[in-house]
Amino acid sequence: MSRRRAIPAPGQPGAPPEQDRDFVTALARGLEVLGCFRRGESLLGNQEIAARCGLPRSTVSRLTHTLTQLGYLHYVPELGRYRLGTAVLALGSAMLGxxxxxxxxxxxxxxxxxxxxxxxxxxxxxxxxxxxxxxxxxxxxxxxxxxxxxxxxxxxxxxxxxxxxxxxxxxxxxxxxxxxxxxxxxxxxxxxxxxxxxxxxxxxxxxxxxxxxxxxxxxxxxxxxxxxxxxxxxxxxxxxxxxxxxxxxxxxxxxxxxxxxxxxxxxxxxxxx
Missing domain, CATH: 3.30.450.40 (GAF domain)
Structure with missing residues (x-):
């Protein structure tokens, strides 16, 4: 399994996350899951997401389930894969606006x-x-x-x-x-x-x-x-x-x-x- 890359702590440009008590690893991992989707890709499965994030598939399954419940992912049961949900669009539109x-x-x-x-x-x-x-x-x-x-x-x-x-x-x-x-x-x-x-x-x-x-x-x-x-x-x-x-x-x-x-x-x- 590939090594998970370190995610820099916001507001602490030089501090590794493991040294930052305010860094929420679960939140960072959830955002990494959303960041796995690339332009031109509409659907990803847990296995593909796990490989890209360098996380155990069981962890990714819990993250994708939570993100689906919140509307940030949409599950397509026929394919067993996820696409980005409408909550991502609303968040991006608010940022750009x-x-x-x-x-x-x-x-x-x-x-x-x-x-x-x-x-x-x-x-x-x-x-x-x-x-x-x-x-x-x-x-x-x-x-x-x-x-x-x-x-x-x-x-x-x-x-x-x-x-x-x-x-x-x-x-x-x-x-x-x-x-x-x-x-x-x-x-x-x-x-x-x-x-x-x-x-x-x-x-x-x-x-x-x-x-x-x-x-x-x-x-x-x-x-x-x-x-x-x-x-x-x-x-x-x-x-x-x-x-x-x-x-x-x-x-x-x-x-x-x-x-x-x-x-x-x-x-x-x-x-x-």
Whole structure:
């Protein structure tokens, strides 16, 4: 059975859960079960969930039963599998509805997407990936099949590396501790690359790393208002945008957009005086 990965304690970026008396392991495991469902997957069984979480099947059975009773999972008896329930949708809708930075960023993302004929997106970290919160498309970038809610790699994408470069070192170290040992060295090399690209180019780059035929650049920032570090990326199929175009033409526009979003939630009155 695979080793269960450590789940960082909220509000304690550097503290392992086993050293945090306030950390509720049962709750964390339940949320991990919900996090097992990936884009394009509608049904999972207890055995698949147990393998992904690294938990005993008996534990997973109790968790899925409880989540079903609460409406976060829906059991399909004909198949003996679960799908996400409507309570998850309500929770996600409430979160997105209260995320004012999407409203602030939306016209800026669309303007940059139109100017660069690219896909421009706002995102933030979700466990060991980056989730898209808002997305805009230029008139020539329809070939990139992404939408709000899509998750991409934290390691291989410009967006993921930009988040690693922008976050607090303690939070970055907590993420590294979630990686299983065989992948830890690779992620540490990714962090070094992210910091070097941010220093040398003023952004992070993915030229064929995430997908062989996609080029992208990304820049992280801190929106304020109690929100986590976020990232804006700009990318498109490589036959539309070259690395040179992204670095020379798109990067100054991307930097200007991020400068307008930096601290924008404090200015919007999200925090009290």
């Amino acid at each position: 209260g995320l004012d930075i999407r409203r602030v960023a939306r016209p800026l993302l669309q303007q940059l997407a139109t100017e660069t004929h690219s896909v421009v997106a706002l995102g933030t970290r979700d466990r060991l990936g980056v989730v898209y919160l808002e997305l805009a498309r230029g008139d020539a970038a329809i070939a990139v099949n992404l939408e709000a809610g899509s998750r991409i790699s934290l390691v291989n994408s410009a967006m993921g590396r930009a988040w690693l470069a922008a976050c607090h070192p303690a939070e970055r170290e907590a993420v590294l501790r979630q990686i299983r040992a065989p992948d830890e060295e690779r992620l540490r090399a990714t962090v070094e690359r992210a910091l070097a690209e941010q220093r040398d180019y003023g952004c992070c780059c993915s030229f064929g790393d995430w997908q062989a035929d996609v080029n992208a650049i990304a820049l992280g920032f801190h929106p304020g208002g109690g929100l986590p570090p976020m990232v804006v990326n700009c990318g498109a199929p490589s036959f539309l945008v070259s690395p040179e175009y992204l670095l020379q033409e798109a990067r100054p526009r991307l930097s200007a957009l991020v400068a307008r979003l930096e601290g924008s939630m404090d200015l919007a009155g999200v925090l009290p005086p």
